[in-house]
Amino acid sequence: MAVTIYDVAKAAGVGISTVSRVLNESKNVRPETRQRVLKAIAELGYRPNPLARNLSRPGFLSVGVMLGFLTNPFQVAVLHGIQQVLSEVGPNLIVYSIDSAERRERLLHGISQGHRVDGLICVSFAPGPRHRQRLRRYNIPVAVADFRDPELLSVYVDNVRGGYLATRHLLEQGHRRIGYIQDVQEQPNGAFGNRPAQDRLEGYMQALAEAGLPVEADLVVQANVFSRAEGARAAASLLERPDPPTAIFACSDMLALGILEYARDRGLTVPDDLAVIGFDDIDLATFADLSTVRQPMVELGRQAAQLLWQAMRGQPLESRAVEMPLELVVRRSTAG
């Protein structure tokens, strides 16, 4: 086993209380004793066990945050909001970045047994039924951000409405053939899908229906990875066909930026040859003059952290579900 305080005490010829006092920089230690203890610590390479240390004192709470790739600006912004709140109130913020459904399951397995954290925030997904049951059983509160779930603390936006707003805007600009690019991600159960993106698709279809237009299956394509490159690829598959759309609605700004790149490479003028609208309003949407549907990303994280913290402290929750507002932001990519 590792070196413990007993080993140090023995090596220094003192009691463990004295070692502890040195460790905690108590005044009441004779300088020579102190030196001997420090020497023993150094020689043995002793490292106090933080767990044991915190067990005998007020101690810190920890909050786990499970999210997808750190390359996704949306998720980073949500994390930022969570961090803002937590750094004020106190608990450690443990980040679990998920790169596969398998890792997600493994982590949830450990977390749901109470092995690691005192509270959990999931970004853009919710734990499956089994994990949920155990989390409940162990009284570990869970908040989900960017996901709606009646059983959990949840902070979300109305993605159906978001999809509707974006599409209606394009229709109002006179477009009749509008493409939709959706991204898919691996789900906890191993399947693929993306609830928010699905909802936005529904809003897209609503707007088309309202305008009396049919939904054409070949105008809806999927991007498999979250990246500009993938957005460009999806745009290509949409535009390099006989009857291409005149406008594209991408379910994230990142994908939309890829479309803009594609358009630039092909010499297409935006928005005349091709109008583009995204979703999120990430920092760089302004830079790229990209129209989009703004989500209050940082606020999404802040609210989720606040709800969770209240639950962790056993405070009454005035509400367990918070819907955040969405806003259409029109820039040059749709209205030159």
Added chain:
Amino acid sequence: MAVTIYDVAKAAGVGISTVSRVLNESKNVRPETRQRVLKAIAELGYRPNPLARNLSRPGFLSVGVMLGFLTNPFQVAVLHGIQQVLSEVGPNLIVYSIDSAERRERLLHGISQGHRVDGLICVSFAPGPRHRQRLRRYNIPVAVADFRDPELLSVYVDNVRGGYLATRHLLEQGHRRIGYIQDVQEQPNGAFGNRPAQDRLEGYMQALAEAGLPVEADLVVQANVFSRAEGARAAASLLERPDPPTAIFACSDMLALGILEYARDRGLTVPDDLAVIGFDDIDLATFADLSTVRQPMVELGRQAAQLLWQAMRGQPLESRAVEMPLELVVRRSTAG
């Protein structure tokens, strides 16, 4: 105090071992007993203490990462690299985002006393002498990324050379009046400054000297915040004067993007009216066609995490300092 396993045991009329078995989903519990325990847990709102739990088992290690704002893509990329390595090898990743020198001190104070983590990674700074001493005393290994420190595990780039490369490139393009935008940040000691940016300034001066040009003090300006807006503001202060530079070297891509925005707003053609080069090569530099000096950001994080993990496991370190390569990337913002 909080509800403990003893309270649950008493309420359920069983021993604590049985409660523990239920908690750990052991087979050897009679269904009825199990139900009674679960009921007690629910009624009392009992939450197992993760610290105590891990104390009596192999247990997880934790690594703390201290970094600046999560709005800085460079830092996020480094974090991403750290996360990649750590998620493979095992320890929890605890993120401490620093928004003030005061918070940084407070956190370092706790961490350096061994209260929270088993290892520490600092991004773009190093702990001050006092903290360093305590971290050593408690045998908590420390790695710094994007910072060079002979006493710590460090992974860094040669920023002087980076500044030199960027500036020489501009000189080669025929520019003679070259501005430099530097950002400052609050330091642990409360002072302001930014080592990497200072080093790049030095490289800038070297290149000018080599070309036989004087360093003009009014061509070097400071940005106070890390943002595009601040980059635009700095560009304005540089360009709205009698004898403006024909090229600007910004110490980060984010600032450089602000310069490009400024140029666009003013109707300046890039690179003919104004050449711009940044630093980092963040994801969006490609999108913006921004020339830059590429840092291996993710790799910087990966290496730091690897060095730290080796130290935490007591493995011999083949080297305590790793210099990562820098690369000039020429795009349209300097070479139309």
Added chain:
DNA sequence: CTGAAAGCGCTTACAG
């Protein structure tokens, strides 16, 4: 299937 007891590695009064 179940409980009493020892132990995880510390901290902290309590006595000296």
Added chain:
DNA sequence: CTGAAAGCGCTTACAG
């Protein structure tokens, strides 16, 4: 200034 002892809240053999 220093040490023996109790206690932090769990888990895990060990007996039954």
